[in-house]
Amino acid sequence: MVQQTKTGWAPLHRIVLLWRPQWPLMAAGLVVALAAGLAGLAVMSGAGTHLAGLVVASEGHAPSHDIAALAVLLATPALMRLTGLARIVLRYAERLVTHSATFRALAGLRVWLFAGIARSAAGGLGFLRSGDLLSRLVGDVDVLDGLYLRLVVPAGVALLSFVVLVATLVAIPGVPAALVAAIALLFVAAAVVGPVLAARAGLHAGPVLNETVAALRVAVLDVIVGLREIRVFGAEGRMRAMAQSRESALFAAQAGLSARLAAAGLAAFLCGQAILLCLLAAAVGWAPFAVPPLAAIAMVFVAIAAFEPVSGLPRAGVMAGQMASAAGRVIEAASLPEAAPDPAVPVSLPPGHALSFDQVGFTWAADRPAVFDGLSLDIPAGRRVAILGPSGSGKSSLAALALRLAEPQSGQVRLGGVPVSALAAADLRSRFAWLGQTTHLFSDTIAANLRLQRAEADEAELWTALEQAGIAEVVRGLPDGLDTWLGEAGAGLSGGQQRRIALARVLLSRAPVLILDEPCAGLDIDTERAFLETLNTVADDRTVVLITHRLLGVERLDRIWRLVGGRATAAAG
Known part of the structure; x- marks a missing residue:
């Protein structure tokens, strides 16, 4: 069995520093993602405002001479179409830019890892086994694609959504502070507390999963490379049993991680539903949260849009533990001591070659x-x-x-x-x-x-x-x-x-x-x-x-x- 790599959060910081050449492109991707998030909030806010306006108009509450209200009611659909189109374009641009940045970062990371392996492995002993090396070069590097796409970008959009949500609630006349505080606390629980707790749990589960994947690859590669000898000596049963044992260990590790992912997703879902319950209580006039029903309608739409980027953060927190473990394994493989480092000041080649x-x-x-x-x-x-x-x-x-x-x-x-x-x-x-x-x-x-x-x-x-x-x-x-x-x-x-x-x-x-x-x-x-x-x-x-x-x-x-x-x-x- 491959020895488990002990790690913490420091390897992720090292990986981010290695991605320095892609920082400008990553920053551009984050800006586009934030713009797409704002466009989505604008669409949902407009939908809520328009729906509230229609309800008011249908019930005859708005005076016919209220030109401003009528103008808002008529202009909102056009603004929704404009912001909706902008959201589509920006989401497409976000995918292009963020995925391009990720692919470039991963390509650079693989080159850096391969160079480190080539530099340190030349001595002839102390090599990582081929299957484990393949797992680090391919599998562990692939795990790190979620660091930017599933963690950094959604966290940035979630922060922006939180600010917009709170600002919107405060700007609506008559919204009690208790309602704003309750929604803010539930949002923070889903976007910060849940992911942090999930990440701490994932930090223990992630290394186990990565090591079991590597162990299975080692076993399978051994079987493939030595298949002729295995057949000649009739060792198929033993080798199959070894591979199946490591496969079972991998399934158990995946099941454990899946359970954590499910629990994290459930926690985020419950927080989102609790926010909707708070707004429903506000709409029906529950004393601490009571607001006019029409204002509650607009708030529901904004809350749904604001919570969209948050729903995946607790799951990303669980995956962060696996990412940290993968980062540690990649850095460990690339940082093995060089068997024969070059001198600080090399001398020139001599003319003879005795x-x-x-x-x-x-x-x-x-x-x-x-x-x-x-x-x-x-x-x-x-x-x-x-x-x-x-x-x-x-x-x-x-x-x-x-x-x-x-x-x-x-x-x-x-x-x-x-x-x-x-x-x-x-x-x-x-x-x-x-x-x-x-x-x-x-x-x-x-x-x-x-x-x-x-x-x-x-x-x-x-x-x-x-x-x-x-x-x-x-x-x-x-x-x-x-x-x-x-x-x-x-x-x-x-x-x-x-x-x-x-x-x-x-x-x-x-x-x-x-x-x-x-x-x-x-x-x-x-x-x-x-x-x-x-x-x-x-x-x-x-x-x-x-x-x-x-x-x-x-x-x-x-x-x-x-x-x-x-x-x-x-x-x-």
Whole structure:
């Protein structure tokens, strides 16, 4: 189960600050929403005034010579049509502006979150699980769309409606202060007290819901990714039971939140009905609230319009707890410590690219055993070396240290005689091209996959790289050549062909150092041998570091190092 993220209201403040570039557009949306709210109040006020005027006229209470009353009675329908049209236009404009601001804010938030994940996750350990990461990047960010649309904008319109309602009640002659106070208190209870209490309850329920959603996504993604192994080992029942257990937990959390939403909605509804009862009591002449019936009619219409934006605020208060939890999870994922931060003042890249490790001590975490203990080895520029070792000996950690995806706790890694810790990571990595055992091919064209290494590479350079990798003839035989669309993870190609496409992508780089980390993992022996023979014919002018657990005897190497007990031992000259 995913560990629950502890949070409060502070993350929401941080999210609002991150949305600073969209503040002008959000402010414009709020202004349009306020204008639409005023137009709605004007329509309902006009309707009430006109209805009261019609009642007076039909009962003969208004003197026939009262020109002013007659003018109001005749002019009100025209004003209602005008304000009604204005309300329609303004509500449409409100939707355009507020949703545009929200979509832009969420897009910026996703970019910020992805950048934070990419910066902090490069070290190789301490990653969030894929399902949980997906939940934060998609689900939690989506939850935050309600922060502006369902909380800030309705709260602003509700505040305006409250002011207009109270001002209208005070302006009507003969309205007792007791009635104004009762309606104001009920309005505040629905618009402020209810949402605040609901938000406090939601602050406890929201994290549970977000974490259970993430846990279910983790379980489902595990099932999808490992479906072949699950079927082979007959573990369908156990995996299904695990997913169903997490699904049940999610349903329980949703039921709890739904109950709170229903209670909050009911409270707001009851407050609205209580306001109408107060006005009804005023119309029938109940002593503390008594007003003329015609004035009560106009007040009912204004109260209904004023209460419209309030009805959803208690539910938004409940959702605010979930929003706060989602904001905390997003910020947590984006703010994990960077494994190897850039120096404050990076030095320039050295002209040479000899790679050396000098008495390096390294562990991924304090509670884990040391990977290296006094590791020292030198890889001169232009040499082809192999680094051997069993699983867990630190072969991939060596590549991570060279690329500054992690920092050693002691000793130094140098490139061209300069400590890599003194170089900017982007500058350092421009000197390296890396091919790993799980190199990914994207669901895109072959050309696009190759240009991941060098976006500006022309078609001739792509074919040259494919020729060097021994895969050009296969690509030429495909219906669309370089424009052939690869399925997810390179589906449509064999394992060996996928690895050669990945090799071509590496060779397309102009980096002087190639790090090949178990490049033949998962290949059968014949495909592995052919792949290694291809490596012998390429990159003659570059440093090649082949990291592997065994040699087949077909490799062309200048030196072999073996990792044993956290140290490197020269195995061949």
